[in-house]
Amino acid sequence: MREIQNSPIGIFDSGVGGLTVLRELYRQLPQESILYFADTARLPYGNRPSGEILQFVREILTWMAQQNVKMVIMACNTSSALALEAVRQEFDFPILGVILPGAKAAVKQGQRIGVISTPATAKSNAYRQAIQEIDPNAQVWQIPCPEFVPLIEQNRIWEPYTKQMAQLYLQPLLARNIDTLVYGCTHYRHLETVIKGIVPPTVNLIDPARYVVQAAEKELKLMALGQTRPALPTRFAVSGCPQTFSQLSQQWLGYHPTVESVSLPTMVTAAVTWEEVEMLE
Template sequence: MSGEGPDPRWPIGVFDSGLGGLSVWRTLRRQLPHEQLLYFGDTARVPYGERSPEEILTFVRQILTWMQAQPVKLVVMACNTSSALALDRVRQEFALPMFGLILPGAQAALTQGSRIGVIATAATVNSRAYSKAIQEYSALDPKRFLHPIQCWEQACPEFVPLIEAGETDSQALRQAAECYLQPLLQQGIDTLIYGCTHYPVLDPILQPLLPRSVKRVDPGVALVGSLAKELGLWGLRYPHSGTRTGRWDRFCVSGDPERFAQLATPWLGFRPQVEQVELPVLDVCG
């Protein structure tokens, strides 16, 4: 992209409802060490999982309008709920390259198995975004898949509030995990998609509850792998060499910056400086 398009020197924008997108931030920082990252967590309105599609779309429009003004050269929607409910719509409205999680996650799962379970927020599950993406992608090349592709989705409403409260290894989490996984295990899944960017932090809890044969898929890892290739194709890779540190990145939230800094420290390995920002109020209809 050239002319009036994004400048390769601009940062990559990354956003989520809260802490979860930091799992994607870590993968970006590891795989794209030359890039600057701008992270936004909509902590004043987390969790997104119980929100209506209309609310999610409004929130995403506000975040993208703010990010566009920073500016950023592209946006990573590090939120499965936003990716499921808003990505297709806002791609038509904003002149920004955008990456979501659903398609990369579906494609990665199909390389692992044919009986696919998804754990996600209620909003993502209700959208059936993963089931649709898995069926549509597998239908493009049916001879590639030796067995019928099946997908089951399970809403996990307790996970995000507990993680956002700083609980990542509590008895309440373990009990919820056992409850949520049981219906998927009864279906004999061979692959499990972590359909929320908060969930990779729960891997130490979830892994022991799964048979060893079940493959675990983090869509954020698949997304970043795709993004790394696209940056070069679009001419948006940062033009200078050298490795940046996470402390050079920018972290912003809509809620309490001190609380976010405290809770983000274990995710990042350092205490970030966090800014509180006010998102633009948009007159949006339809």
């Protein structure tokens, strides 16, 4: 058991969005060692079909299992919406998604809830379903924001065009007089300064990263998996260019991380899985 306790927590995302979860782990669980993986060779995830996302998630989790993680946080709403339930039974470690923690936090704050997300997450209706299962009286409006992730990954956050797109995406929600706004993509927390300049201060902003880490802490305690030795330095790995990720992430980490390039295992059963998932859409 002690060996498992001192294994790392795995986090994955398509890119730098998951750094919002990583920062919450640093804040809430500083004693834990962490393995961060960014699938930068295949971002963005938000416009891809569900079967493809499921394949990617299986490949990432298979690699993480090889790295002996004790838990994985899907720091990606698209993966959480489209693949979480399918893979939870396939691996022998806890896998947490960001949608349910975010939904629980949203209903505690308001009744008129807006969700900004990738097109795939919006299409899945995962947030609406999760929120209305908790509170059937809550009203939910979801807006797909396909340009946000590319703009963030290209480090264009402060360009006028980014503010214009934010205004375009948020206007329909503001017209509904929302009282709560959920960042339905972990990347979007990086746009908070821009978003705060558009939405009224009375609107509650919900960052699911905070709440999924709270859930992770409860899970670690429940399973007696809390680390017993000092944390090791965070290990960063990407499927794309390590230098690009390191340079981009420095502004949120405060340092240039050492990043390794990883080739993921290919899932030979992926074609069958795609057909099965597409039938469900």
